[in-house]
Amino acid sequence: MALADEVLRGSFHAIGKAISLVENGAPEGRDLLERLHARVGDSLRIGLTGPPGVGKSTAVDEMAAVLRARGEKVAVVAVDPTSPFSGGALLGDRIRMSKAAGAGDVFMRSMATRGESGGLARATQDAVDLLDASGRTFIFIETVGVGQSEIEVSRAADCVIVLLSPESGDGVQAMKSGLLEVADIVAINKADRGGADRLEHDLRTAFELGLRPRREIPILATQANAGIGIPELVATVEAFVFARKASGAFQERRRLGMEDRLRKIAEFLVQKDLWGGEGAPERVKEAAERVLRRENSPYGCARALIREALR
């Protein structure tokens, strides 16, 4: 398949096309992933989430610039409906105007939030796999930290940064919404604004009180729009990953994430092939008739339908 080869060669145009295929749940997208699976797994996947307006896009751009400068190949997948390059398939691979993207070697893509949230998580992970196979070494998954489904998406990452700002009660909101539960690292952005110390203190108290007892969560101060604290944030991510790889926790998390993903894919396949596949309505109709003619039980027929659809 020519498209697979072009993705492997790293063509942005081909990757964009390929992501559209997995986004639509098209069989061609699945074929593509089938062909590329042996090339997937080397990239580092970094989740970045936080409330709207906290500066996620800027932070991602700045981190990408730091990584690019030392030769990393960066990609950004945004599932944030408030993101400036949102708009999904329509806007396609529209490039966000920024330091990093301006250089033209950061791949940026927003995922459409249409359909149910499980579908979005699935498509996002597929897109990340395609980017991984294409040779991108750092892949950011940017999601807005509002609503469980968006937060869920970040679980696909090897390391999740939660970005907060001292303004408008972000800290309290983050604690309430479960946002902090997915955090591996917290960055307090707009740290020059009043209230940053207070937010940090509140977070540390919350962590000490057992909100997140499993391990220590680094808390950093950043001013993304001035690039301040960004190299430190990148270094913290890498230290986190290094430690997790040494302890085996990195691989364990990938495995648990994959188990979750396999579940979502299986449910998707049943939905898609069973009720949406070619000849599916006719097969279901015939099966119903078989039951009503008393030739088979409903459970027997449903089982046969699944087998047939997945053949």
Place this chain on the structure above:
Amino acid sequence: MALADEVLRGSFHAIGKAISLVENGAPEGRDLLERLHARVGDSLRIGLTGPPGVGKSTAVDEMAAVLRARGEKVAVVAVDPTSPFSGGALLGDRIRMSKAAGAGDVFMRSMATRGESGGLARATQDAVDLLDASGRTFIFIETVGVGQSEIEVSRAADCVIVLLSPESGDGVQAMKSGLLEVADIVAINKADRGGADRLEHDLRTAFELGLRPRREIPILATQANAGIGIPELVATVEAFVFARKASGAFQERRRLGMEDRLRKIAEFLVQKDLWGGEGAPERVKEAAERVLRRENSPYGCARALIREALR
């Protein structure tokens, strides 16, 4: 299987046990349905739904008494959380004190509303199949007409009676909630109370205005607690069924209902066998490891998992 034979012989105790099995989604319940499927299909399934307090239980009891008197074998399955014999598996086959049930030859059972609504619809249809195989000739499915999921359940019936009362704006509520959309027959219960004529007029106007344009909906007046209008209601149900059988619409509805049911069962099977079956967690874990070792793609593995689980 001894239980299957006892169900076929019509033992209330065996039927109660069998329903508990399908209610729990136990494999034994599915095996039972597998054994009995050739004996399913002769009973008439009558849905009865309406707002809480409208007199559904009384109406069902009175209809059951009319049918019993001429030798029909009646069963009632109630999915109404406000029903006086509700309480699900705990109360089991508790008999509602009434004219019909007092005679001891009406089978009554409430279905637990635990779990998701799709599961309830599935279990209810399974229970009705068991009752059908056991030789019951008239099976009432009593559901409270509040919330889409409860209304959905009534779609499994060959004929749906919507019970309203002149009180408390039942008519307006019924139009708003989509309750009338499932109605084959409307009965205005407590017809001696003020406002019955007004309700009937409103309903006829609504029907004429195209709320339900496909066919004429009979509207009857009943006073279930005095047995008034109940023989006429039974006769209307039978006339409806007779006409539908003659036109082929009866069979068509059963087929469409079965298609719907097969879909629900297939989704249930995937959920149940794939993630809840014996050895399932280990299989998912191994599959995830295969993907991470790059031996297979996520889609390939998910597909294999489904096949394996349904073998």
